[in-house]
Amino acid sequence: GASGEEAAKHRVVRTMPNTPCLVGEAAVGVARGSRATDADVAVTKALFTGVCVEVPEAQLDAVTAVSGSGPAYVFLFIEA
Numbered sequence: 001g002a003s004g005e006e007a008a009k010h011r012v013v014r015t016m017p018n019t020p021c022l023v024g025e026a027a028v029g030v031a032r033g034s035r036a037t038d039a040d041v042a043v044t045k046a047l048f049t050g051v052c053v054e055v056p057e058a059q060l061d062a063v064t065a066v067s068g069s070g071p072a073y074v075f076l077f078i079e080a
Contacts (some may be wrong), residue, residue: 030044
């Protein structure tokens, strides 16, 4: 990946999709870089089916934890 200094030179939109993305039911966290435009974010969101929520970069780690672990908990309950 690009370093923070290198990424600051480009229009960057980071995403964190989850496993249900494979069946078109994603919950995706989207964080725009300092140079990303509204159009960049719109194009990024259009790439995914499901729910896309824009969050501040600082919250993308939390999105990763919830969207990555959430489906695993559901499957755990189903198997119980």
